[in-house]
Amino acid sequence: MNNLIDGKTGKWEIIIGLEIHAQILSNSKLFSNSSTKFGLKPNTQVSLVDAAMPGMLPVINEFCIKQAVKTGLGLKAKINKYSVFDRKNYFYADLPQGYQISQYKNPIVGSGEIQIDLPEGKSKSIGITRLHLEQDAGKSLHDQHPEKTYVDLNRSGIALMEIVSEPDLRSSDEVALYIQKIRSIMRYLGTCDGNMQEGSLRADINVSVRKPNEHLGTRCEIKNLNSIKFIKQAIEFESRRQIKIIEEGGQIEQNTMLFDSNTGTTRPMRNKEEAHDYRYFPDPDLQPIIINEEFIKNLSESMPELPDQKKQRYINEYSLSTYDASLITSDFDTAVFFEKVLKVSSHSMKNPKLVCNWIISELYGYLKKNDINIHKSPITPDNLSKMIGLIIEGKISGKIAKNIFEEMFYSKKDPTDIIKEKKLEQISDEGSLKNIINQVLEKNTEKVLQYKSGKDRLLGFFVGEVMKLTDGKANPSIVNKLLKEKINK
């Protein structure tokens, strides 16, 4: 992929690194017993620890440590047996402690890498610098009142994983693929639900530009983006902004930027303080996390099949194309659905490519149009498998199957019932087809003569007429065969 973009003075390369903040899936918070449920009444999931009442002490939730280590294993990263929680000091209304408990010098997970799937079946390796654990902050609502901010601390203290990438990404498309891959891995592992709308997955993007093969430029960080569409827009705008400044003889100032989704532009955040210093130091309330080989081994033995492994297996076992395999494995629920359809009947097991096509082309389309998640699909794996069986047995044509599919989607009915009700079964009986063919030929004697005198294309016309008379139910290959026999006699 050539990622260079044109400026007035020639080609430019965009260099991008990401910090992804992923909320850990757990029942209770990282250091307290409050619930992590989303969308409850404000401030009802705030314990005295979360509210930073004097004398309250944090205790580490072991499950969150396991989730972080599992994610680290999924990113093929080094797991650190010794890691430390530090305090990152800053003052903000959504942070009751006045500091965030985070990890600085000794993160729980060190360097790793993932593969992103580029177009044309290529892939690229993206380095992971580290993964560390930290507390999420509360949520501020700025749009409820002209002069006030409303604060809800329900989110405050939920465990976050910050996943830092190397500056290996070169375009907004690569960034989108990278985020989708990380999201996919975490969803397979069940360590983060990846729901960007609810804010369980957010990203800070570091962008700089340079002429190819020159030194790295000064970077700007765009904060807190929560949709892939906005991330792409922000990168496009920010890289153009930087190129323009440099080409006009200016210099890039290292800055923290905000993205405005209404205008699609970035602007520098106002600096409230002149000197920014988080004054990190080890949190005296928490002892270091020390884990042993057995702890890691138990987790690595419990690892499920990950997207890349599944993709490879689908290519090997089911002869899917690389493209189809990566599409169907990119979302965990879709892969589960696909495997369920295969398991229901030997027809679908023998035709995985057909099953895959129906899911990717038809089911995706209907689900998207109706905004339904695949695990709530009105067409069950059972019914889809039955319908595919009917196609393979020649009972319905592919075209009729599309109508039945639509009916199944909206009525949730069994395909065999739909066929009976609507009398959609394909006509493969040669006797009745011959009758219909005779009718068609008698009605169109002139065209039959034209056909016989060499107008081969008219065969399609005759097939079409038979289809009309049978409401599309005639088995097209048998009609073709019978027509040729009859006319060429």
Added chain:
Amino acid sequence: MKIDKNTTLKIARLARIKINNNEIADYSKQLSNIIDWVQQLNEVNTDQIEPLKKIVEIPATFKGDEPELKDYSQDILENAPEKIENYFVVPKVVE
């Protein structure tokens, strides 16, 4: 290390402490003395020594993942200078 006038003024501003012009010289001298005193630590060679994170290094103990479904919001919001519909209300903090 010498702390000059401008540095003293900057530190005062960051710390939100108001100082008078006639105090600047004195504070600059005091700050310089403090830095010089602390800099004695640099005489010790610590190249091969890991920073001390804990006085006693015992591994952390863990808790389980069962949520406690207790609503403390009424108690906690008692501390709020202003509240509306269970939210803390603060002066606007965004541009």
